[in-house]
Amino acid sequence: MAIRTIRRLATxxxxxxxxxxxxxxxxxxVVQSLPxxxxxxxxxxxxxxxxxxxxxxxxxxxxDAALRLGDVAAAIGFxxxxxxxxxxxxxxxxxxxxxxTLSRRPVEALRLFxxxxxxxxxxxxxxxxxxxxxxxxxxxxxxxELYLIAIANGADDGARRNLALSQAISGDRAGFxxxxxxxxxxxxxxxxxxxAFGLAILGETDAAIKIARDMMPAQxxxxxxxxxxxxxELTPAQQAAAGALGVFPRAAAIGRDDVEIATYSPSQVxxxxxxxxxxxxxxxxxxxxxxxxxxxxxPPVAQSSPPTDPVVAAQDTPAVTVTQPDPDRxxxxxxxxxxxxxxxxxxxxxxxxxxxxxxxxxxxxxETNEPPPPVIPARHWVQVATGRDISALGFDWRxxxxxxxxxxxxxxxxxxxxxxANRLLAGPYDSAGEAREVVGRLKAIGVDSFAFSSARGEExxxxxxxxxxxxxxxxxxxxxxxWVQVATGRDRQALGFDWRxxARGAEGELDGKGPFVVEWGVANRLLAGPYDSPAEARxxxxxxxxLGIDSFxxxxxxxxxxxxxx
Numbered sequence: 001m002a003i004r005t006i007r008r009l010a011t012x013x014x015x016x017x018x019x020x021x022x023x024x025x026x027x028x029x030v031v032q033s034l035p036x037x038x039x040x041x042x043x044x045x046x047x048x049x050x051x052x053x054x055x056x057x058x059x060x061x062x063x064d065a066a067l068r069l070g071d072v073a074a075a076i077g078f079x080x081x082x083x084x085x086x087x088x089x090x091x092x093x094x095x096x097x098x099x100x101t102l103s104r105r106p107v108e109a110l111r112l113f114x115x116x117x118x119x120x121x122x123x124x125x126x127x128x129x130x131x132x133x134x135x136x137x138x139x140x141x142x143x144x145e146l147y148l149i150a151i152a153n154g155a156d157d158g159a160r161r162n163l164a165l166s167q168a169i170s171g172d173r174a175g176f177x178x179x180x181x182x183x184x185x186x187x188x189x190x191x192x193x194x195x196a197f198g199l200a201i202l203g204e205t206d207a208a209i210k211i212a213r214d215m216m217p218a219q220x221x222x223x224x225x226x227x228x229x230x231x232x233e234l235t236p237a238q239q240a241a242a243g244a245l246g247v248f249p250r251a252a253a254i255g256r257d258d259v260e261i262a263t264y265s266p267s268q269v270x271x272x273x274x275x276x277x278x279x280x281x282x283x284x285x286x287x288x289x290x291x292x293x294x295x296x297x298x299p300p301v302a303q304s305s306p307p308t309d310p311v312v313a314a315q316d317t318p319a320v321t322v323t324q325p326d327p328d329r330x331x332x333x334x335x336x337x338x339x340x341x342x343x344x345x346x347x348x349x350x351x352x353x354x355x356x357x358x359x360x361x362x363x364x365x366x367e368t369n370e371p372p373p374p375v376i377p378a379r380h381w382v383q384v385a386t387g388r389d390i391s392a393l394g395f396d397w398r399x400x401x402x403x404x405x406x407x408x409x410x411x412x413x414x415x416x417x418x419x420x421a422n423r424l425l426a427g428p429y430d431s432a433g434e435a436r437e438v439v440g441r442l443k444a445i446g447v448d449s450f451a452f453s454s455a456r457g458e459e460x461x462x463x464x465x466x467x468x469x470x471x472x473x474x475x476x477x478x479x480x481x482x483w484v485q486v487a488t489g490r491d492r493q494a495l496g497f498d499w500r501x502x503a504r505g506a507e508g509e510l511d512g513k514g515p516f517v518v519e520w521g522v523a524n525r526l527l528a529g530p531y532d533s534p535a536e537a538r539x540x541x542x543x544x545x546x547l548g549i550d551s552f553x554x555x556x557x558x559x560x561x562x563x564x565x566x
Contacts, residue, residue, distance in 0.1 A: 090119025
């Protein structure tokens with residue numbers, strides 16, 4: 001893989017991260033200041049391989065970095081080359097197991113996870129990926145045991161979302177809702193995506209489609225609706241592949257697993273170890289790049305929604321047009337494309353390549369004479385946001401500097417190019433340590449930021465028209481308050497009807513409490529309140545739940561305008 005290809009992958013991953021700017025959610029105000037995780041590690045590993053193509057440790061590092069960057073096919077190539085040199089290395093087995101899981105070869109993956117564990121890899125280290133492999137063979141019980149181990153050992157919200165999806169697949173509605181609730185209350189778009197999938201799996205198709213319509217642009221919502229209508233018709237393994245990996249079966253395969261998965265038999269006592277030991281070797285030898293199972297990418301969707309009646313669906317196959325995937329053309333419609341506006345993480349390119357990675361063809365940078373010292377010195381900054389539109393960053397600067405509690409006092413706004421976007425920077429600071437201290441103080445008051453050091457010769461531009469941050473923050477026009485969210489929607493007039501319907505069923509619980517609205521991405525939250533404390537809002541949620549009304553607590557930020565719904 002040429003260095004320019006690695007740079008293209010890194011740039012693409014960075015742009016995906018930037019695409020998530022959808023509203024005033026706290027978790028999305030600031031984008032990671034560094035290149036996508038894995039970029040530097042992959043570049044370093046490639047340079048080591050250019051010096052020694054048989055460096056097993058470098059091959060493993062390159063495979064791990066390729067997985068973090070989302071290039072599963074490249075990862076399989078690196079791990080396959082490493083295994084040919086050191087076939088008993090357990091870290092190679094683990095890497096291949098993770099890659100095979102993401103490329104939908106879960107039976108092979110489970111055998112490799114068991115091999116890695118026998119080689120000394122701790123069960124907790126691989127619990128999250130191993131859990132997904134179990135879900136992809138339809139063994140939700142083993143999967144959920146491992147998700148809980150992963151979460152107990154510090155796994156991020158991705159493991160929690162996959163656990164909730166697995167609970168929905170196994171019919172555990174209460175567990176599904178309880179697992180998602182904290183993330184939903186925090187406004188996590190990915191959690192709402194998982195809830196849409198889970199409700200569709202549980203047969204609540206209309207509720208799932210409403211979430212998609214509320215949270216996505218109309219065109220994207222119409223693209224995903226046919227898939228949501230079919231979710232309850234899929235096998236558990238197919239549901240896991242659709243919800244976790246964004247891969248839907250071909251129309252002819254709906255409700256039918258591949259032979260390899262259909263003949264898989266999980267342990268009756270739910271023992272992960274025994275379930276792995278029951279696996280018989282199958283498929284191509286480890287490290288080979290034989291084609292993955294013939295499970296199609298998500299096919300193009302017809303303009304009309306498919307029928308919900310399974311009998312009609314079986315007879316009316318044109319409702320979902322089936323096309324054979326072209327291995328040389330990866331631009332087909334996929335679940336990822338349909339959910340692109342729903343903050344769905346990018347799907348990896350999982351088509352295995354025709355041969356192992358040719359390490360000797362890697363174009364590693366060569367040493368050259370050191371150029372003259374640049375005029376622009378290295379400097380230290382605090383990055384507070386990113387964005388493509390420089391003028392929009394001016395609005396971001398005014399908002400962030402007002403809410404910084406005086407921590408940015410006297411500092412001016414600057415921008416630095418970052419791919420096709422720009423970093424919004426405060427500074428400069430005398431040292432990297434001083435910048436990190438400011439980041440820590442900003443975090444304590446709820447403002448996300450990152451320390452950033454511009455390299456020698458890197459241009460950093462003053463933000464035109466921006467004023468220095470004030471010494472003291474202006475008092476917020478709207479103080480932080482506690483609310484109960486009872487619905488979401490883009491059409492405020494329709495939300496008025498929703499409020500009247502919900503209030504009638506609330507038996508006086510919402511009297512005098514609304515309605516209020518606040519923007520949320522492309523939609524609006526419908527709120528009742530305000531309540532004196534988060535605990536009081538939580539009690540109201542519980543009382544509404546007893547009446548059969550779904551709701552969530554919501555705390556508005558200082559300065560966040562909450563409007564009365566006319």
